[in-house]
Amino acid sequence: MQKTSPTAPRPRRDPSSSDVRRWRQYLADERAEAAIYRALASRREGEERDILLGLAEAEGRHEAHWRTLLGEKAGRPVAPSLRSQLLGFLARHFGSVFVLALAQRAESRSPYADDPFATPAMAADERIHEEVVRGLAIRGRTRLSGTFRAAVFGANDGLVSNLSLVAGMAASGVGGHVVLLSGVAGLLAGALSMGAGEFISVRSQRELLSASRPTQITLTAAPDLDLTQNELVLVYKARGMSQQAAEHRAAERLGHFACDCDPSLSLHPEKEETEDEHEAIGSAWGAALSSFCFFASGAIVPIIPFLFGMIGVPALIVAGVLVGLALLGTGAVVGLLAGASPLTRALRQLGIGFGAAAVTYILGWVFGATVG
Known part of the structure; x- marks a missing residue:
């Protein structure tokens, strides 16, 4: 054919x-x-x-x-x-x-x-x-996933959690100033919690990496080792080398062994590490500050109408519209980063955010009616 x-x-x-x-x-x-x-x-x-x-x-x-x-x-x-x-x-x-x-x-x-x-x-x-x-x-x-993940999801957390808080408080029938104070308290509490959590996470990661990184003790202790026992072999085996590779590397380190064996067993000499841990995984304070700001930038949106003196249902409607637009934006960004449909991800984000707010609104209304 x-x-x-x-x-x-x-x-x-x-x-x-x-x-x-x-x-x-x-x-x-x-x-x-x-x-x-x-x-x-x-x-x-x-x-x-x-x-x-x-x-x-x-x-x-x-x-x-x-x-x-x-x-x-x-x-x-x-x-x-x-x-x-x-x-x-x-x-x-x-x-x-x-x-x-x-x-x-x-x-x-x-x-x-x-x-x-x-x-x-x-x-x-x-x-x-x-x-x-x-x-x-x-x-x-x-290259960007770490930064955008922190920015998008930090802001999204602030949007959803504070809208839910404001909606629940407003539905309970309390005054507008109480709703505003609750929103501000939720902003500060959430942002501080996010910042503190990120600080602990990054600091713990740095400490874990520091504890896991091999030391350079082999550079100074090798000359005084007992050659018949050769504890240095155990060091390299503990680092994951095979018995043959560990023996070959130890002999090279001690400087008394040369052979025509497999050249792949000859590894590069150990060097002092000069990489700055702050460059590798970031500063704990920097991560904490960015998380605080990302959360706060989202959490302030639901209380904007209350800051301008609006109260009751009109304030909640304006807050919902503002948060809805922000959720659509963060959802679209997530969709773009994932190579998926921005519209689908935006609508999903909107549905989740408004669903959480609706639940707290109903609970606030029930609580207010019961107390009243």
Whole structure:
């Protein structure tokens, strides 16, 4: 059976006016996507830059395909899709991991697999592009995940917990000033708790790493060891080496053994570690302060209407709207970082936050009615 060339078009019908319009849109989008990758490449160096330029080159080949099909019907350039325009703006002005996350989703929705005028190679390109962009996005997510995790989830905790507190207090029938004081107390208590917890977590991690890191005692104690007993072998075996590798390393350290055995057993000499623990895992005080600020930034949102003198149901409605917008934002960020649908994650975040607030509102109302 004769194979079809991956660069050859699929068997197809004669183009219609709607086909021409679609091709012109494809042409505009391919141009825009190539420009996006070039803009991102201008903000990268080394391997990542080369990968992005390779993607731009591939989009250029796709652009040439549609330009050839259109011929004289190409006409004046049409505007790319709104998604491509947004990605282009973000790539030119920010060049962040969010652009790659959105580009990953755009590549996954390529219509070429079902378009009879696109070649099989073009459809395969788009599937591969999704994986390439996913790999680049993973690098960015890895670099930013710690910071964004603390920021997004710290703020989200503040939003949900303080909205729930304010809703429960308001439903119980207490005065507006009591609701406001409760909200402020919840902000401070939660932020301090988050800060203290992060401080303890980071400090404990540093102490654990310090206790687990091998010391350099072998550098000073080796000359005085009993060569017939060779306790140094036990040191290296305890660090995970095999018996053969431990004996070889101990002999090298003691300086009285040379052989023609497996060269992979010859390890690099031990060196004093100079890495700053603050650089490796961060400062405990810095982590505590950032957690305090992230939580407080979310927790202040539900009490904003009460700070401006609003009370009762109108204040709760305004607080709910403000918190809802913030939850949609944090949910969308989580979705982008996860390479998933921002809308789905935003709605999920909104549902969870409002669900928690609704439960405390009902409990507050029941408690207020019972006491009253």
